[in-house]
Amino acid sequence: xxxxxxxxxxxxxxxxxxxxxxxxxxxxxxxxxxxxxxxxxxxxxxxxxxxxxxxxxxxxxxxxxxxxxxxxxxxxxxxxxxxxxxxxxxxxxxxxxxxxxxxxxx
Amino acid sequence: xxxxxxxxxxxxxxxxxxxxxxxxxxxxxxxxxxxxxxxxxxxxxxxxxxxxxxxxxxxxxxxxxxxxxxxxxxxxxxxxxxxxxxxxxxxxxxxxxxxxxxxxxxxxxxxxxx
Numbered sequence: 160x161x162x163x164x165x166x167x168x169x170x171x172x173x174x175x176x177x178x179x180x181x182x183x184x185x186x187x188x189x190x191x192x193x194x195x196x197x198x199x200x201x202x203x204x205x206x207x208x209x210x211x212x213x214x215x216x217x218x219x220x221x222x223x224x225x226x227x228x229x230x231x232x233x234x235x236x237x238x239x240x241x242x243x244x245x246x247x248x249x250x251x252x253x254x255x256x257x258x259x260x261x262x263x264x265x
Numbered sequence: 266x267x268x269x270x271x272x273x274x275x276x277x278x279x280x281x282x283x284x285x286x287x288x289x290x291x292x293x294x295x296x297x298x299x300x301x302x303x304x305x306x307x308x309x310x311x312x313x314x315x316x317x318x319x320x321x322x323x324x325x326x327x328x329x330x331x332x333x334x335x336x337x338x339x340x341x342x343x344x345x346x347x348x349x350x351x352x353x354x355x356x357x358x359x360x361x362x363x364x365x366x367x368x369x370x371x372x373x374x375x376x377x378x379x
Contacts, residue, residue: 178275184283195290211302215306218306225314225339227274241335248342256353259353
């Protein structure tokens, strides 16, 4: 097996001549960002750090989903991104409310 | 095939959006305090996702020949919900850890205060 840059760029080649490099760089950056957030989820000294890292993690997941929608040129993934945004916010609010009040129905 | 200027604009938006997201996540790792750590994700990551969404709007407006509105819904949802969740988290941190505001530095002329 010989790895080359063209092999890495092959899934993005129909997006554009310049944007295929941009897509590769963006996926690498988002992967490092997700790794940083996961490290903070595992490490975080306070419970709020973990909730904040999970919040950042779902926003990164939305970014990855939107970029995948650009790669596959389909509109289906935007519904998924909208649902992830709404339910992620509800989850963050419920967890923060539980830490703050000790009860999520107050 | 896309014209070159649109290609370059989309590439710049995607790379800058991913860079802002990465900078926010690095800030989440590197800062020492929870109050400092709250700055990275709430501002940078939201801005980075906004850049990626604008790139997606331009790409699908060109390829499908109509204005796409669904990305604006995602943008609206995120820009409304990120401050609310940050406010709840910092309220919870202040209450649970007993964090108080630091005292003000001493003034140079305490006698002439009035």
